[in-house]
Amino acid sequence: MTELPVTHAVSNEDDLLLRLDRLKPGRPHRKLMVMGGLGYTFDAFDGAFMSYALSALIVIWHIPKSTAGWLLSSIFAGYLVGALVAGVLADRFGRRRMMLTALLVFCFCSLLIGTSTTVPELFVWRMLAGVGLGAEATLIAPYISEFLPARVRGQFVARTISFLAxxxxLAGILAPVVIAPHPETGWRIAAVIAALPVVLLLxxxxxxxxxxxYLLSRGRVAEATAIIEDFERKCEVDPEALAETAQTQTSAPTQSNVSAGGMFAPLTKLWAGPTARTTLMLWLLWFALTGAHYGFSTWLPTLLVTDKGFTITKSFLFTLVVGIAQIPGYYVAQLLIDRLERKWLIAxxxxxxxxxxxxxxxxxxxxxxxxxxxxxxxxxxxxxxxxYTYTAELYPTSIRVTGMGAAxxxxxxxxxxxxxxxxYLSAAGVSFTQIFLGLVALLATAIAVVVVLGQKTSGRALS
Incomplete structure (x- = not known):
């Protein structure tokens, strides 16, 4: 990245954070939102598109349901590693470097998925592709949130995440065209299609x-100043005027929050003092909601074929309609996120x-x-x-991405x-109805957790 010039004396950290929080979002903020949003788009596209591909493969390779569950979960094993490692590394080495690395890992491994000839081989490459996807998905929301003022942060991050839809x-549109007509070869073509758009984003x-x-937390004040001034210019604001205004409204400079200890020291901070309650709440919430979401989305195309008698094409079209229904869900969230307290909106x-x-x-x-x-x-x-917005707000900058990654x-x-x-349950004869009643129990757990343990964050400046 090209170094940006600093046009005036470096301000203290409080001044810079106030300027960042007072800046009205403009073109550079929207550009970051689109960059991050496209990352979510391709993450969702790969997850859904390859779920369609693997659903077809389960049928044509006659993979038992018990084995199929492991195959469908392979990407999430990679997600787990990618999310946890990327969070720790991003708080130590920077958000930008890890986001670029994550995309490279995903592209390479996704292309190799299409060369697989056995289930174990497919599992390994799908899991490694998930490492890149997990890292990418973890980093986007906290990265975007760190550029935004508190008054619009929820709305902007929600818009970014809505790119998932x-x-x-897109996966629902392409699956019937690419995979359904010739599933024996279509699933391999799908793996290549999933990787190529990410190269352009990279x-x-x-x-x-x-x-x-992040730069301020590492004591790199001059670099942070240059970036903030560049944003101010692109938002058609005079950096010098904003600096003078900020200096009249802040107190003595704060000390930079450089992380101490080893590389994994931020993980121990997640369970220190009052932060432990936050971490417990978020871990339970993420487990329940992510488990319910992916239990539903990964198995729906397959269960429609095996339990409801749908053809592969009909199940894909059914799932496409379900995918389109996400749009109003995201849209309403954008409207309400800065008007209602986050915990109650989640509930x-x-x-x-x-x-x-x-x-x-x-x-x-x-x-x-x-x-x-x-x-x-x-x-x-x-x-x-x-x-996603709520999680990024609950931790300080020094452990924000570690907290997001761990959750x-x-x-x-x-x-x-x-x-x-x-x-395993489906293979054992458990019905479609009973499976979805199990998801109901997971969702009820999530409601109880956020209502009892959740904190209020709306309108609160990032620490």
């Missing part, structure tokens, strides 16, 4: 700046998801099944825009366990 819809992200909050969304899962479990017609699945997708995906990693444990459990 585009990926699901090239575009070369100009992405490092987070000023409301999950309550809606719980009711929708009950409709899916008890439906006796394809129409009711479609309505229930569409509502479930809207609530489960819409709430992600809120709890995401625990969520991936839910995403691993749930599809595997569904595979």
């Amino acid at each position: 585009l990926g699901y819809i 090239w575009w992200r070369r100009s992405m700046p490092e987070s000023p909050r 409301g969304y999950v309550l809606g998801a719980t009711g929708s899962a009950l409709v899916v479990a008890l439906s006796d017609s394809n129409l009711m099944l479609l309505v229930g699945a569409a509502l479930l997708a809207a609530f489960l995906n819409g709430v992600a825009a809120v709890y 995401s990693a625990v969520g991936r444990i839910g995403a691993i366990v749930t599809p595997i459990a569904i595979g």
Whole structure:
């Protein structure tokens, strides 16, 4: 990244943070939102597109359901490692470097998925591709949030996360065209298609700046000043005027928050003092919501074929309609996230998801099944825009991405366990209805956790 010139004397850290928080979001903020949003788009596209591909492969390779559960969960094992490691490394070495590395790992391994000839080989490459995806998904929300003022942070991060819906819809459109006509070769083509757009995103992200909050936490004040001034100019604000205003409203300079201890010291801080309650709440919330979400989304195309008698093409089209239903879920979250307290908005969304899962479990017609699945997708995906934002707000800059990564990693444990459990349960004769009633119990747990242990963060400046 090209070094940016500093036009005036370096301000103290309080001044810089106030200027960052007072700056009205403009073109550079929107550019970062699109960069991050496209990352989520391709993450969702790969997850959904390859779920379609693997669902077809399960049928044509005659893979037992118990084995299929492990295969569908392979990416989440990688997600777990990628989320945890990327969080720790990003708090130590920077957000930007890790985001670029994550995309490289994903591209390389995704291409290798298409060369697989056995189930174990496919499992390994899918898991390693998940390492890159897990790192990428973990880093985007905290990175974007560190550039935004408190008054609009929720709305901007929610908009960024809503790009996930585009990926699901794109996958739903392409799956019937690429995979369904010739699944024996279509799934390999799908692996290549999933990787190629990320190469373009990787090239575009070369100009992405490092987070000023991260730089300040490492004592790199001059670099943070240059980036903040560049944002001010692009937002058509005079940096010198803002600096003078900030200096009249701040007190003595703060000390830079350089992380002490070894590389994994931030992980121990997640369980120190009052932060332990936050970490417990987030880990339980992420486990329940991510487990329910991926238990539903990874198995729906397969269960429609094996338990409901749908053809592969019909199941793909059904799932496409469900994917489109995510859009209003994200849109409503964007409207409400800066108007309602985050914890109550999460609880409301999950309550809606719980009711929708009950409709899916008890439906006796394809129409009711479609309505229930569409509502479930809207609530489960819409709430992600809120709890991603919420998680990034609850930790200080020095451990923000570590906290986000650890919560995401625990969520991936839910995403691993749930599809595997569904595979074994389905193989043992447990019905479609009973499986979705199990998801209802997970969602009810999430409501209780956030209501009892959740903190208020709306409008609060990042620490």
